[in-house]
Amino acid sequence: MKEKLRQFMYGRYGSDNLSRFILVLALIAIILFYIFKILILYYVGLVLLILNILRTMSRNHSARYRENEAYLRIRNGFTGFWKNLFSGKSSSGAADKTHRIYKCPSCGQKVRVPRGKGRIAITCPKCRTSFVKRT
Numbered sequence: 001m002k003e004k005l006r007q008f009m010y011g012r013y014g015s016d017n018l019s020r021f022i023l024v025l026a027l028i029a030i031i032l033f034y035i036f037k038i039l040i041l042y043y044v045g046l047v048l049l050i051l052n053i054l055r056t057m058s059r060n061h062s063a064r065y066r067e068n069e070a071y072l073r074i075r076n077g078f079t080g081f082w083k084n085l086f087s088g089k090s091s092s093g094a095a096d097k098t099h100r101i102y103k104c105p106s107c108g109q110k111v112r113v114p115r116g117k118g119r120i121a122i123t124c125p126k127c128r129t130s131f132v133k134r135t
């Protein structure tokens, strides 16, 4: 029996970041179904679960790998967007061409300094520690 299971699982794709994400979505949908009694949520959760099982059972590794990569790109795009939003920077990235970000070695505060000034002493605005960096 164990040998049969091993054979069955051989060459299967298994779980990845995307499958864990789908699993969480499925669980959220089913929990929401129990709370709000909206039947469509139950089906959404069920379809996601089946989709997830099919993905992990798949032997087409390159296709699953591409799906996972696409998911990670979208996720990184989102987290980048939120990070920019909270730090008050535009997502255009123009600020990064004229400035460099250094972390204060003492307190970890991020300090933005203009580029191309050579070696300069930076004073942390938070804890007043001075450190020298090339810009």
Ligand SMILES: [Zn+2]
Binding pocket: 104, 105, 106, 107, 108, 109, 124, 125, 126, 127, 128, 129
């Ligand atoms: Zn500091």
